[in-house]
Amino acid sequence: MDTQYPKTIDEAVSALSDGATPLAGGTDLMVEVNFGHRRPDHVVALRRVDELAEWDGSTIGAGVTWRRIELEGPKALAEAARTVGSPQIRNAGTIGGNVATASPAGDGLPFLAAVDASIEVRSATGSRSIQWDEFFLGVKKTALEADELVTGVDLPEDLPERQAFGKVGVRNAMVIATVCCVVTRELDGLTRVALGSVAPTPMRARQSEEMISAVARPSESDLAEFARLVAAEVSPITDHRSTAEYRRHAAGVLARRLLGRCLR
Amino acid sequence: MIVSFIVNGEGVTARVTTPVSLLDVLRDQLELPGSKSACEQGECGSCSVLLDGALVCACLVMAVDAEGSTVRTVEGIASEGTLHPVQVAMHEAGAVQCGFCTPGIVVAAADLFDRDPTPTTDQIKEAVAGNICRCTGYGAIVRALESVAGERR
Known part of the structure; x- marks a missing residue:
């Protein structure tokens, strides 16, 4: 080789x-x-390229x-x-x-x-x-x-000050995500919701973002509607790690929880 | 191709013709079987070694990528016949049952204490989160490592 x-x-x-x-x-x-x-027979080892670690x-x-x-x-x-x-x-x-x-x-x-x-x-x-x-x-x-x-x-130069990541898995350490999610919120309410493990690629829940961005101080019922919308927007599959149904439910719960952290 | 690197302070060479792991070279060519081969996917931590000072799974290091590097295995944790405090503490606390995970835990814990002589219990648990033990339930392992931290406080 x-x-x-x-x-x-x-x-x-x-x-x-x-x-x-x-x-x-x-x-x-x-x-x-x-x-x-x-079985690669020609490998380019990148660990010594200092520029890549900048x-x-x-x-x-x-x-x-x-x-x-x-x-x-x-x-x-x-x-x-x-x-x-x-x-x-x-x-x-x-x-x-x-x-x-x-x-x-x-x-x-x-x-x-x-x-x-x-x-x-x-x-x-x-x-x-x-x-x-x-x-x-x-x-x-x-x-x-x-x-x-x-x-x-x-990354953009100005990142939202309020941002949170969460992950659902079968244990706390050494686990591949059943669902993972990032929620960010700007002071003017602009909210972004991105999820992993619930679609073939990382995805944004754009309808949910639009709904909750328009609400300055979300009530309990707004948050419940937000969670319902996120769960409706994802497109998970059933595999050896979880069922589509559980992933969909967990996506809504997780996004709502992370939004709660951003609102605190 | 020939790969040259340093293991536990000694220069070594290995002949590598396929993309085998550093773990295979350590065990099969360099007569260093302390690092264990189990999951081969970085889940169990039983092959933990230090590569250029960083704790990694030797099963996930392609042997050719060790070229020019410095490797420390569990065989290099004790110095000149004196056990590392982590080894002494694990022995005294009965933190070893079947022993398969022990080398990886010794390397991970030695790395922790090199970076932080007085870790908290949470920091200890996090430091060995990548080392799976199916015998002890971790209680004795954590108590052993807490005793090392306690002696240094």
Whole structure:
């Protein structure tokens, strides 16, 4: 097998143009390798590309680990980071890997959807910035071309002060989300609701957002209506982790609870 | 290809022809079977090692990515015949039953105490959240680690 150890993004994307497999934290790729689902024979190891670990204001480099985001990230993203895997996984796994793997259950993805983040990608021939909803196309399907590398995620400069992340799973540690959710609320009431694990891609509950954004001081009945709308907007499936019915219910309960935290 | 790195202070080389894990190389080529192989998906923590100072699951590190790195395994936690305080405390508290998870817990706990000599009980529990034990119910493990923190306060 052939491995390359680029030190710069330019070297990394040049190696990718030959059809190599990018390797960052390995927490997704190695599971597939260990179970015999993949056997890459040409790997580009990205851990030594310092540029990818840069965190420049509102642009988080793809190589920034969950551990670092847990300590330094914006509130709801840091809360999400704290629920990613275990300490071992958070020391290795990166936000770029979460984005490129594009699991419906990716814990970091609802935050990116909630704040309308863009994904920065680069190839040997150029770079582009892709809005999150044009990047995530389906279950583990993205707009990323084979010769492109996710180099970072670009957040808006001004993030809502009130933001909260929550996750439902079968236990507190080391769990893949049954439902995960981010709610943000601006002082003028503008509310955003993004969810994971309830659709093929991270999604926004736009009708629910519109309804609750128009209410300056939501009453109990407004909150109940909000929860009902969120549950109606998601499109979950039944699988080995949960049923569609439970996910739908949990999505409404979780979104309402997180909105409550933003209103406090 | 040949991969060169440092394990427990000694330079080593391994011949790697497939994308095997660092765990496989440690156990099968380098005669370091302390790190256990169980879930192979980062769930159980029994293969916990320090890679360039960061606690990781060796099963999720591609061996070729250890090139030029420094690895510390459970075999490198005791120094020159003196057990690490975590090892002593786990022995004394009876925090070992079948022993399969013990190496991973020793490495994770040693990493915790390196970063914070006096963690709280919650911090201890969070530090070993990635290490699954199916025998002890964690009570004795947490008590052992609390005693290490207590001695240092």
